[in-house]
Amino acid sequence: MIQTLIDLTRIDGVSGNEEQVRKYIKERVEKYGLEYMTDTIGNLIVKAGGKGGNFKVMLAAHMDEVGLIVNHITDDGKLKFAAVGGFDARILTGQHVRIGDAKIPGVIGYKSIHLQEKKERESAVKLKDLYIDIGAKDREDAEKYIKLGDYAAFSSEPVFFGKDRLKAKALDDRAGCAVLLELVKEKWPFELYACFTVQEEIGLRGATVAAKRVAPDIAVVLEGTTCADVPEVSGHEISTKMGKGPALTFMDRTAIADSTLLRHFESTVKNESIPFQWKQTVSGGNDAGKIQVSGSGVRVLAVSVPCRYIHSPVSVLDINDLENTKELVKKALLTLPLVFDGRQKND
């Protein structure tokens, strides 16, 4: 699973341009001999379950990552861009990016400290003042390599550091994809569809469509979530802590966890002695938000791997959290029939 995650973070897949990620995942599920389909919007839906059970399960992890899109080329050959997904502009200056299918290398520039006025030095840089420099001498030169609408993704090699910690870009949500690629190998005693979704970062769009097609009764979303166990953040403002296990979300801005599902996962961690934590802040959202209200309604829960510096090229996770996330979801799903099979669909 770790190698899969490393492979996945090396691939670029900014929202709306998930093709290379999908290709990698597709090759893997083909190797496992699973049936799959790619839908119109680009979600990869893998049929991983068997027969039996009176409920249908959807697992979702999103393939897309945050990035940039080129929207203007200046006369002197610099690329102006828009953000694809949520960004803190302050982390962008000085980053390496690769642009378009040809992966043209670029750096994100801003005028140097010598040229900034006092006011500029004291306030945070704005996205609109930044640009990508690809070393072009003018617009004509830049246009040989770049066209408007080209995506730029962070260029950041995965690196292990500290004890069991991995630094990489796009851990949100390649971590979820890596876990899901493990889970599809299991023998499931009920219908299960593994959905690798697109365009989560710009509004949970792929999951909306995938949920309509799959029409599940139960959905579990696998995510990389914010982790704020860093200086300057006091106890109750910490969302999750690294190394403390998978984070269960009781609610966020887009969904409230189904209480039966939540209690089942909670008792699973206790029975199996898997470390776990609550996601303690209710900010943000994920695919569960759109899946929950799809069709005539779906019971949802999100399980996340804590990631520091999320939405940046230097996200960090603890591989034990990744392993424990897989263990928790696997164990909890295998015992799902005990909770839901005896139950009428409508009580």
Place this chain on the structure above:
Amino acid sequence: MIELVRELAGTYGPSGREDEIRDVIRKNISGKVDELYTDTLGNLIAVKKGNGKRIMLAAHMDEIGVVATYIEENGFIRFSNIGGVSPVFSLGQRVRFANGVCGCVCYEEKLKELKDLKFPRMFIDIGTNSREETMEYVSPGDIAVFEADTIEQNGKYISKALDDRIGCAVLIDLIRQIKEVKNEVVFVFTVQEEVGLRGAGTAAYALMPDLAIAVDVTNTGDTPRCNPLSIELGKGAAVMIKDGRTISHPLVKNKLIDLAKRFDIQYQLEVIEKGGNDAGSIHTTAGGIPSGAVSIPCRYMHSPCEMVDIGDVKSAVNLLKAFILSEF
């Protein structure tokens, strides 16, 4: 009706945790409808069978509340809001968790100005002295609702959670009054309205009604130096023209106005800019569902002392009764 309103408003039922309030409503209407069931997200659906149009009436069961997010070393509970909770209104209030444990909502004393009063600077005290002790009663993820009595005074109901237990009371009253209907009337007690109209849309998707009406409360513009809004307590049920989420379908809106005029039911029009009710998610479901709303004017919404006029509630019942009994 005060007994029903008191029972409904006093029952625990924050968004996403509507089990208790659902049981209370079920008990009140059981045996009085042809079908009664709960769907996946927890909406309670009660059907009066008929051969005419299928009409969906939706009132939400859930109420606003607070969710425990973190337990401090010394036992204090940090929390966040469920739905539109005002930090100012919360201050000094008592909240109650599902297991009955009550807490006081207080704030960090170093706070200088009221405008800096935000949830991260506030906490709930349940009288414990340590994290371990608190965790015996309350864990992160546990949800509490505000506590307040329900009273009837000067022709008004004053209570917490009238948003939207008063709408639920209207639906229950209708169920009790109506014996035979030509139309098929589906009374839906919805979940998770306060966090984004989530239950009503999924219920509508499964039911595919021909027409839908949300029954909810609406703000008024009749208190000292308030924002201009031409809705007043005691001037009748409000027929929604538009809110922040829906423009009422002419079919529904015109029918309601015609009926109010014909049967001499006191009504007013609701035109508001912000906020929404269940009609917002119902009307865009599937291929589209003609929808509108009948609203009960309510002062001090989302506070523990919401106030509605009893005459307005009666107007709402009469207007909705005329609607479901009419031909389309």
